Amino acid sequence: MWGKRELYGIIIAIVLLQASFVLWSSSDKITGGQTSTEEIYSEAQIQKYISISMSGNLSAGIEFGTITALPATNANATKNYNSTVNDNWYNETLYWINVSSDSSVNADLCVKADPLTTSGLDEIGLGNYTWADNVTNNETWPSISDAHQMTTSYVVGSMNIVPGNNDYYRFWLSVPGGQAAGTYNNTVYFKAVENGIGCGL
Amino acid sequence: MGIMKLAAIVLLCLLVVPQGVLAAKGVGIVWSTQTEAVAENARHCVTYGIYNPWDEDVTAMLSVSSALRPVVVGEESIPTFLPAETMHEDAKQINLCFYVPKVYTDDCLVGNFLFCEQTCSEPEVRYDGEVIVMEAPSGSGGAMGSSTSMGVSAPLTLRVVCNKYPRDYTPLVVGVIVVIGAGGYYYFRKRKK
Numbered sequence: 001m002w003g004k005r006e007l008y009g010i011i012i013a014i015v016l017l018q019a020s021f022v023l024w025s026s027s028d029k030i031t032g033g034q035t036s037t038e039e040i041y042s043e044a045q046i047q048k049y050i051s052i053s054m055s056g057n058l059s060a061g062i063e064f065g066t067i068t069a070l071p072a073t074n075a076n077a078t079k080n081y082n083s084t085v086n087d088n089w090y091n092e093t094l095y096w097i098n099v100s101s102d103s104s105v106n107a108d109l110c111v112k113a114d115p116l117t118t119s120g121l122d123e124i125g126l127g128n129y130t131w132a133d134n135v136t137n138n139e140t141w142p143s144i145s146d147a148h149q150m151t152t153s154y155v156v157g158s159m160n161i162v163p164g165n166n167d168y169y170r171f172w173l174s175v176p177g178g179q180a181a182g183t184y185n186n187t188v189y190f191k192a193v194e195n196g197i198g199c200g201l
Numbered sequence: 202m203g204i205m206k207l208a209a210i211v212l213l214c215l216l217v218v219p220q221g222v223l224a225a226k227g228v229g230i231v232w233s234t235q236t237e238a239v240a241e242n243a244r245h246c247v248t249y250g251i252y253n254p255w256d257e258d259v260t261a262m263l264s265v266s267s268a269l270r271p272v273v274v275g276e277e278s279i280p281t282f283l284p285a286e287t288m289h290e291d292a293k294q295i296n297l298c299f300y301v302p303k304v305y306t307d308d309c310l311v312g313n314f315l316f317c318e319q320t321c322s323e324p325e326v327r328y329d330g331e332v333i334v335m336e337a338p339s340g341s342g343g344a345m346g347s348s349t350s351m352g353v354s355a356p357l358t359l360r361v362v363c364n365k366y367p368r369d370y371t372p373l374v375v376g377v378i379v380v381i382g383a384g385g386y387y388y389f390r391k392r393k394k
Contacts (some may be wrong), residue, residue, distance in 0.1 A: 050353050051229025051287040053255045059226070063346035077346065097351065101229060102254040102288050113347065171347075188347040191333070197356050200331045201264055 030192055031135060051100035058095040061169050062188060070177045074144060077171040081139070082152045092138040093170050097190055101164035107192040109167050110154035110199035111134065118182035126150040128174040133157040137168040144172060156201035161195075190199070226257035228283070230334045231292045238362050241303045248290025249355065251334050253283035261334050263295050269330035269357065274298040297332060305363045318368035324389035328359040333377060 064075055078096035099107045100201035111131060116124045117158045131148040135158055148155050158167045194197060231250030240244040253259050260280045265273050279291060304326045310316035335352035 032228075041381070045233055047231060047233045048355070049229060049231040049250070049252070049292070050355075051227055051252060051254055051289070053225040053227025054349060054351050056225070058349055061344070061346055061348050065345065081251055098225065098227075100229060100254050104254075115345070141210065148363045171233055183345050183347070186347050188349050189335075190349065190351040192351075193331075194351045194356070200354060200356075 008010060009190040010031050012072050016038065022069040022196045030114055035156065036077075048076045048104050050068065050103040050105055050192055052107065052109075052190070053093060053098050053100065054190065055096045055098075058097070058169065058190075062081060062095070064173050067173075067175055070175055070179060072173070074172040075176055077173070079174075080170045086167060093142065095171070096137065096166045097192070098166050099161045099163050099167070100159045104162070105124060105165040106195040107161045108159040108195050108199070109157050109161065109196075110151070110191045111148070111157055111188065112152060113150040113188045113190075114152065114186040116150075116186040118180070118184055120180075120182065122180040122184070124173070124175060124179060124184050128176070128178045131157075131174045133167050134166060135161065135167055137166070142170045144170070147172065150188070152191075153201055156199050206301070208222060211380045222238070224335070225255045226259040226285070227255040228259060228261045228334045228351065228353055229254060229289060229292070230332070230337050230353045230355050231289050232332070232357075235356050236358045236360060239301050239359050240362050240364070241301055241305065244298055244300050245359070246296050246298040247332075247357065249295050249297060249332055249334075250289065251279060251281060251283060252287045252289050252292035254283050254287060254288050258285050259283050259336055261336055263297065263359075264278065264335065266354075267296070269299070269328055269332075269359070272301050274327055276298035276299045280297065299328075301328075301359065301361050304361050308368075310368070313383050315371060315372055316368055319364065319366050321363035323366045327363040328361075329356075330358075331356050337359065353386060 054199060063078045065078055067075055077095070081091045086100070097109060109116075110135075113126060113129065116125065116126060116129055121184050127149045130144070130147040131150065132147045132148070134142040136142075162169055229252040231252065234247060236243060237247060240274065251261055251263060253261070260282050262280050275298065281295065283293065287293070305319065305321065305323055307313065307317040307319050307320075330352040333352050333354040335350055
């Protein structure tokens with residue numbers, strides 16, 4: 001059995017131990033004297049948004065009609081030049097993309113395509129399929145002198161397009177002599193990205 | 202006279218306004234993050250808004266670029282109907298979830314499971330890609346040429362967080378206690394006999 005002295009000793013030791021622990025754990029609170037701190041939660045959220053639409057003619061597809069004379073060089077897509085000539089319209093292209101005014105950032109527009117093939121897998125090389133874009137739309141612009149070849153990876157066209165504005169397109173197709181007869185189809189993809197971040201794959 | 206005038210105005214409008222100006226459809230994306238810190242062996246979701254501020258309904262699909270595809274959870278390309286004139290404030294919220302597997306190798310003394318530590322000395326693992334909202338391709342059915350498809354994208358980087366931890370000797374301590382316990386048990390049992 002414990003004697004009285006041992007029992008008091010143990011109790012005192014426990015009290016001292018407890019007190020030193022409390023002092024140690026609260027030392028940061030008592031060394032500063034009469035100070036008080038307040039924590040104020042701060043938050044800022046940055047939100048971005050971007051939207052585009054295609055003109056009805058671009059949405060309907062890019063058609064080259066029936067090409068009968070081979071080789072064909074830079075055959076125009078059917079809506080490259082608006083045949084209506086009046087005070088308001090003079091041979092403009094009917095292909096465009098609009099960056100919505102409900103966008104918060106300027107846009108870069110990127111274009112890519114799948115291989116141009118027939119159902120029998122005859123193929124016209126994408127190097128023969130070219131496009132140009134410009135923020136100006138008239139008989140001269142977009143011009144074939146600025147044309148890019150279609151590729152299966154995105155290539156950037158016009159950059160830094162301000163919301164509410166259009167980017168206009170023309171398309172051309174060259175067909176080598178000896179190309180197999182058939183109906184050649186593919187899909188052309190248009191993508192808008194925030195200005196300066198790159199088109200991605 | 203009035204009808205003739207009206208007909209003339211309508212005809213003039215049809216001549217002057219090019220096709221395609223009257224109706225448009227499009228897609229949009231709203232994003233609130235471009236970089237996310239994610240843990241290993243954990244699911245992490247990011248919310249995107251998709252919208253169509255134009256005057257025609259559209260069906261859009263959310264997808265991710267190839268760099269993010271290995272870690273995306275489930276089928277992300279579910280077609281979503283977007284009514285006309287859905288502005289960005291009313292964008293439909295789509296939750297895109299990712300599951301990042303264990304990418305940092307533990308330094309273990311036995312096999313790859315005992316007495317392990319993680320010093321995070323390997324380079325940070327990142328998945329750089331983009332989240333894309335695309336409209337389904339349209340146009341050019343049988344004619345020579347191309348159907349067209351449009352989309353908008355938002356960049357996304359997933360940075361995989363490495364959690365440092367010291368070598369874990371718990372199995373050794375447990376083992377020693379078990380051995381001592383078992384030894385003591387047999388010793389006292391033998392002594393009793």
